[in-house]
Structures are given as structure tokens and as C-alpha cells.
Amino acid sequence: MKKIGFLSFGHWSPAAQSGTRSAADTLLQSIDLAVAAEELGADGAYFRVHHFARQLSSPFPLLAAIGAKTKRIEIGTGVIDMRYENPLYMVEDAGAADLIAGGRLQLGISRGSPEQVIDGWRYFGYVPGEGETEADMARRHTEVFLEALKGEGFAEPNPQPMFPNPPGLLRLEPFSAGLRERIWWGASSNATSVWAAQLGMNLQSSTLKTDETGEPFHIQQAKQIRAYRAAWKDAGHPREPRVSVSRSIFAIMDQRDRNYFGGSGKEGDQVGYIEPQTRAIFGRSYAAEPELLIKQLAQDEAIAEADTLLLTVPNQLGVDYNAHVIESILKHVAPELGWR
Secondary structure, three states, X not given: OOEEEEEEOOOOOOOOOOOOOOHHHHHHHHHHHHHHHHHHOOOXXXXXXXXXXXXXXXXXXXXXXXXXXXXXXXXXXXXXXXXXXXXXXXXXXXXXHHHHOOOOEEEEEEOOOOOOOOOHXXXXXXXXXXXXXXXXXXXXXXXXXXXHOOOOOOEOOOOXXXXXXXXXXXXXXXXXXXXXXXXXXXXXXXXXXXXHHHOOOEEEEOXXXXXXXXXXXXXXXXXXXXXHHHHHHHHOOOOOOOEXXXXXXXXXXXXXXXXXXXXXXXXXXXXXXXXXXXEEXXXXXXXXXXXXXXXXXXXXXXXXXOOXXXXXXXXXXXXXXXXXXXXXXXXXXXXXXOOO
């Protein structure tokens, strides 16, 4: 059994063929798609976070709105760029959204990917400390965030407060119990996945990772997951971790699917550079009739290793079509692979 959710990049464009021509379209349709996915029996609604782009950015208003309109589905991100975040303010936002959702938040966080502008986090007021890289800064923000999520008091109370205080040091409010265990780290390298395990975060691995061995993407990703699980065991955490992978998977069910994706199933991985010094490997996409799709996916070692699969969806094609994409996988592919 696997949890199966969708991952939306939340694009919008004024182009005539776009079903999301404004930010309002994307936000409102994201809520509608989460509701539709829950009705179809999907397990998760996840959203990318990018700044300075015509895509979803600050996630908490959207997550809270989805939480208020759904009852069961997990609601998450993949990923929040911690270079841009005030970790204490983020604890408050996350706590409020999680309480509205009844404890269903699954927050993916990370160092983030290359952005639309140069050093965009500087415009948000964040600068790495002396001798610190931007990645170091993201990890420092993360450690502060994780510590504050424990709900322990750390702030000295005012002796003459406006309202009465409970005894002792004060914590951030609202506090949502259990949220600390529902934080995921988006890791592109084996080393950062081990670091995430040591800190007790779940693991998100996307459709690209640092090319560390030259092996096929799904094999490298499976090895990353195994290294993460071994590090988790060595750390002695009391609970079992969760691991998600993302994939572009389209079942060709009708002529509409064939028109959109009939020729888009890539037989092999691609290699490129997401940053000048970082060679990355990009996993293939899958698009085929269900019978062939089932055979192809059965050979993906990383999907087999993960407990959660996130289906990347083309959000600009509208809610109805994306619900069809999700339903096709849930009904015609997942049961044959033992995912349902």
C-alpha cells in the first residue's frame, strides 16, 4: 500500500491556452483540485513554493483554505525554501494552518532550488553569516524552526504583560501537537538525506537529484532512500520515517490524453546542471496506456522503496482534467501494482 497524492507547481499565465490566467485562478483551482482529489480517494494535495515567479509562493493561506474545505486528505508543500523564511514566524503560520486542518499538514522544506532572481532571499532580509553559505543559512533556519515546533518555552515573559501569562518561559502560539513529526526535508544529495534523518525529518525526493554515481536516476534515488533509512535507524528515532518520491505519470485513457501526452513519455533520464557546479540527473516521465505503464512503473526501484508517491500535475489544464489524471492512476494503475 502506498499513499498517493498530487504535486502542483501552481503556474499561471495570461496565454490564451492557459486554464489559469491569474494568481486568483491558480489559488482557487488549487483548492478545488484538493477537494476533488479527496473525493476520488487520493491521499495528499501538495504544492510547490517559488518566489518572484508566476507560481504559488507563500503557502500557508492556501494550506489553511484547503484544510477548511477538506476532511481527510493530507496537505503539504514540496518544498518551502528555508533561505527565505523567518523560522519563528513560520512556526506560528504552520501551527495555525495545521490546527485549521485538524493535524493534516505535511510540510516539505529544503534549501530550495535556483530561483528567478539572483540571491532572492536577500530581498527578504536574510544574509548568510560570516563564513556561512546560503545552504548553511537554510539549514540554520531549519534547526531553529524544528526546535521551536517542540512547543517548549524559551522567551522571557514581561513582568507587566497586557494579558496574564502562564508560569515559566513562553512558547510560540498557536502550538499544534504532532506537527514536528510531519516535517519533511527535500534532499537532492545522499548527504543531505542523511542529515535529514539525523534531525528526525521525513524525506522528500523529487524528479531530480545530484548525479553522484552515473547510474540511472531511479537506482540512485533508491540508494538515497536506503542511506536515509539506515541513518534514521542509527539515530534511534522511536517512530518510522516516511519517504516520498515525485513522478510525472500519465495514463493514456482517451484521445484527450493522447493529444496532451501521447509522445511525452521519456524513455531515458536526462543529465544537466541546475547550478554551475552541480551535475544533476532528471528522472524520466511516464506516459502510456495502463498496461504498459504498469510494466514500466514496476521496474522503478525508488517508487518501490517509498511509502508515498506524488504525481506532478499540469495545473494549467484545469481542475477537471487534472482530476481525470489522478483518477486514471488511482483506478487503472495503482491496484495492479499493489499500491491500493
